[in-house]
Amino acid sequence: MNRIRERVDAWRDAQWPGVTTVTRSLLEHWHDRDARQLPFYFCQLEAIETLIWWVEAPADFKQGIFVPGDGGAWQRLCSKMATGSGKTTLMAMIITWQVLNAATYPRRNKDFARAVFIVAPGITVKERLQVLYPGNSANSYDEFGLCPSEAMRQKLNQVVILVENWHTLMPLKETTRSVVKKGSESDKAFVGRVLGPLAAFKDIAVLNDEAHHAYRIPADVKVSKKQAEEQGLDLEEATRWIEGLDRVHQTLRISRCFDLSATPARPRARLLVPHAAR
Numbered sequence: 001m002n003r004i005r006e007r008v009d010a011w012r013d014a015q016w017p018g019v020t021t022v023t024r025s026l027l028e029h030w031h032d033r034d035a036r037q038l039p040f041y042f043c044q045l046e047a048i049e050t051l052i053w054w055v056e057a058p059a060d061f062k063q064g065i066f067v068p069g070d071g072g073a074w075q076r077l078c079s080k081m082a083t084g085s086g087k088t089t090l091m092a093m094i095i096t097w098q099v100l101n102a103a104t105y106p107r108r109n110k111d112f113a114r115a116v117f118i119v120a121p122g123i124t125v126k127e128r129l130q131v132l133y134p135g136n137s138a139n140s141y142d143e144f145g146l147c148p149s150e151a152m153r154q155k156l157n158q159v160v161i162l163v164e165n166w167h168t169l170m171p172l173k174e175t176t177r178s179v180v181k182k183g184s185e186s187d188k189a190f191v192g193r194v195l196g197p198l199a200a201f202k203d204i205a206v207l208n209d210e211a212h213h214a215y216r217i218p219a220d221v222k223v224s225k226k227q228a229e230e231q232g233l234d235l236e237e238a239t240r241w242i243e244g245l246d247r248v249h250q251t252l253r254i255s256r257c258f259d260l261s262a263t264p265a266r267p268r269a270r271l272l273v274p275h276a277a278r
Helices: 002-013 021-031 042-056 087-104 123-132 150-156 187-200 225-230 235-251
Strands: 076-080 115-120 160-165 204-209 254-261 275-277
Touching (some): 021 042, 042 076, 087 123, 087 204, 087 254, 115 123, 115 187, 123 160
Parallel strands (some): 115 160, 204 254
């Protein structure tokens, strides 16, 4: 992690080479303490910079850096931030960066997405995350002045966003008492049911809040129910959460997944959620 921090520091000192015009405008605005009544914590700025660095910085600034995956087909980048350090605001910053770039550079769909699926671990967190809808009266974008201009703020309204609990990723239970027995739900039907309007997009960004609940167990790692309980892990929740996102990726494409957690899961010393930011 310290090697990543050193690279990001050097990239920042060089004035963020490689970033788009939109991203540069955002970074300059976010670093301008006079631009807002509520300045950001350093950890929030470092976290968003680290994510942007990984996606947009030239290769020479990332040479020799390897971010391990979890064995799945889509990349996950985890921002590890302490409780109370402003993860929800960071999520709003990620959305602003992704959506404004996607709207400006639609062909860069491997880097940016206008459709955003946010997965929460429960009802309480889901309610707290309602501020990530731009139309919410208490939205984070206006509260923290995330957009450098009114034109950018209006463009941000182009986002198609959905905040749901991980439970929506559970497969439908097959009907056992029916005159006509129906087969299991197809991936396409599953995505249409879970994502609604987001299912019309080919590429989406995913944000997992409290992402230590969502981990993939590699084939070579055996974790019993007892071991999971000792480590405070819920195997059912983790498996269903990840399996559901796998089905989304198979039908659409998860262009980028951003995880946020204060306590990334580490079953039996095997890191299942990669770190890209602190």
